[in-house]
Amino acid sequence: MRSKIAIIFICAIAISCTQKTEEKSGPAGLPINGTWKLLSGTLIENGDTTVTDYTKDRSFIKIINDSHFAFLQHGFKNGKDSTVFAAGGGTYSLKDSIYTEHLEYCNARDWEGNDFSFTVSIHQDTLVQKGIEKVAGSNVNRYNIEKYIRVKTPFAGTSNK
Numbered sequence: 001m002r003s004k005i006a007i008i009f010i011c012a013i014a015i016s017c018t019q020k021t022e023e024k025s026g027p028a029g030l031p032i033n034g035t036w037k038l039l040s041g042t043l044i045e046n047g048d049t050t051v052t053d054y055t056k057d058r059s060f061i062k063i064i065n066d067s068h069f070a071f072l073q074h075g076f077k078n079g080k081d082s083t084v085f086a087a088g089g090g091t092y093s094l095k096d097s098i099y100t101e102h103l104e105y106c107n108a109r110d111w112e113g114n115d116f117s118f119t120v121s122i123h124q125d126t127l128v129q130k131g132i133e134k135v136a137g138s139n140v141n142r143y144n145i146e147k148y149i150r151v152k153t154p155f156a157g158t159s160n161k
Helices: 002-018
Strands: 034-045 048-053 058-064 068-075 085-095 098-106 115-123 126-134 141-150
Touching: none
Parallel strands: none
Antiparallel strands: 034 048, 034 058, 034 141, 058 068, 068 085, 085 098, 098 115, 115 126, 126 141
């Protein structure tokens, strides 16, 4: 009897060690969960277009799990040339390709409590997010296009060294 239990136990361990970790999906089945690094952002506001390259003098990541998102941005010069820093987060919903963030926390406090809906598409490791950002009571009313790349996460127990 003990040998049967030991064989079952060994088989279970072997199967669990060989199975690949599946990528989690958001509520609509898109593989949106994970950490995303912003490569570029395009803002169209009052007929003017501004393109920002987030790989040069600043970094921006967005982290998405099954129910929440968070974002962090900072400059690369440790605040010596500017005070580039932004952070926020909240809950989100995803229905088909419509991703809606409910911003609960933000260092720009007048943005808190607002909902922002975007159309998202994912192709391989690239996420593109497009939509209107409008903040009531402020001058913010713009079309935003953001292009992200998925951040590869090492397996548990491995090092980034």
